[in-house]
Amino acid sequence: MTQLSHRDVVASGSGAVRIVVDRARCSGIGICESLDPSHFEIGDDGALMLLSDIAAEDDDTVLEAVRSCPALALSVQPE
Ligand code: SF4
Numbered sequence: 440m441t442q443l444s445h446r447d448v449v450a451s452g453s454g455a456v457r458i459v460v461d462r463a464r465c466s467g468i469g470i471c472e473s474l475d476p477s478h479f480e481i482g483d484d485g486a487l488m489l490l491s492d493i494a495a496e497d498d499d500t501v502l503e504a505v506r507s508c509p510a511l512a513l514s515v516q517p518e
Pocket residue numbers: 460464465466467468469470471472479487507508509510511512513
């Protein structure tokens with residue numbers, strides 16, 4: 440299965456994508472949570488929790504959160 444980089448998140452149809460977190464990169468800054476609290480939440484321990492790892496491929500809110508991660512810790516892959 441092809442994994443797209445955060446720069447390659449381009450909506451093109453009506454399918455779904457799976458959100459992938461590179462835990463080694465994530466520093467718990469929380470920008471993703473601020474942009475899309477329906478998918479991302481920083482826990483009390485400072486670790487990122489995915490509230491749902493599936494999103495519509497044309498969900499601009501979650502895709503913007505993926506693109507905006509300054510640590511490049513987020514990506515999506517076709518579901
Ligand atoms: S924006 Fe990136 S580094 Fe920050 S919590 Fe989200 S995934 Fe982790």
